[in-house]
C-alpha cells in the first residue's frame with residue numbers, strides 16, 4: 012500500500028523528490044541514488060503531506076526540505092506514524108474479539124496490511140524547512156526546477172515538479188499509473204485542471220506519485236478515469252444509491268485491472284460529497300472508509316487491497 016515513487020534531479024547540489032514511507036525504504040533509495048551521485052543531495056521536495064512521500068525526511072537532516080506552505084500543519088494529521096502504529100496496535104487487541112472484527116473488518120484488514128508493508132522503527136517525522144506559496148524556482152547550476160502548487164487535488168499540499176530543459180514532470184499524487192487513485196481533499200474540477208496543466212507543460216516523461224514512469228498518456232488516462240467515475244457517480248446518486256451500492260454497479264472496464272480497484276469508493280464518495288454540496292476538505296472517518304473499501308472489494312470478489 013505504500014509504494015510511492017521518488018526521484019533525483021542530479022544537477023547542482025542535487026534534489027530528491029519525495030523520501031519514501033519509512034527508513035528502510037528511504038535508505039534503499041539513498042543507496043540507489045548513490046550509484047549516480049556519491050554525495051548526499053542538498054535539497055528535498057515533498058510533493059504532498061502524506062507519510063509515504065516524506066517518511067525518510069529525517070535521513071536528510073541538514074538539507075533544505077521544501078514543500079507547500081500548508082504541509083507542516085497538514086502532515087501532523089496525514090504523516091504521523093504514531094497514528095498508524097496506534098491503528099495496528101488497536102487492531103491486534105481487537106482481533107480476538109469477533110464482534111468488533113465483524114463491525115470493522117476493513118480497518119482491521121488495513122492494519123494488517125500496514126503491519127506487513129510499513130516499518131515504524133525509528134520514524135521521527137521531519138517537517139519541511141522551506142515553505143512556498145504558489146511557485147518556487149530552484150536553480151541547479153543552470154538547470155531550473157519549477158515547483159508549482161496545484162492542491163488540493165489529492166491532498167492540500169499537492170505540488171508538481173517541472174524540469175523544463177529535460178521535459179520531465181514529477182507529478183506526485185496528481186497522477187497514479189496502473190493503480191487506482193484516491194483523494195483525501197479537493198475537487199474533481201481542481202484535479203482535472205491540474206491534469207490539463209500537466210498536459211500543457213507537454214513533458215516527455217511523467218513520474219507519477221505511484222506506478223511506473225510514463226508519458227502524457229498517464230495524465231490522459233487519469234483524466235478519463237476521473238471523468239468516468241464522476242459521471243457514473245452522478246448516475247447512481249440520482250438513482251438514490253449509496254456510494255458503496257454505486258461501487259457495486261459501476262462497470263470498471265479496464266480500470267478493474269488497476270491495483271486496488273476498490274479504492275474507487277473514495278472517488279465515488281468524493282463525487283457524492285460534491286453533489287451534496289459538502290465541503291471538499293470534510294474529514295474522512297478512517298475506520299468507516301476502510302470498511303467501505305473492504306465491503307466493495309468483497310462484494311465484487313476482488314482482493315482486498317488498500
Ligand SMILES: [Zn+2]
Nearest residue numbers: 015063184220
Ligand atoms: Zn502517495
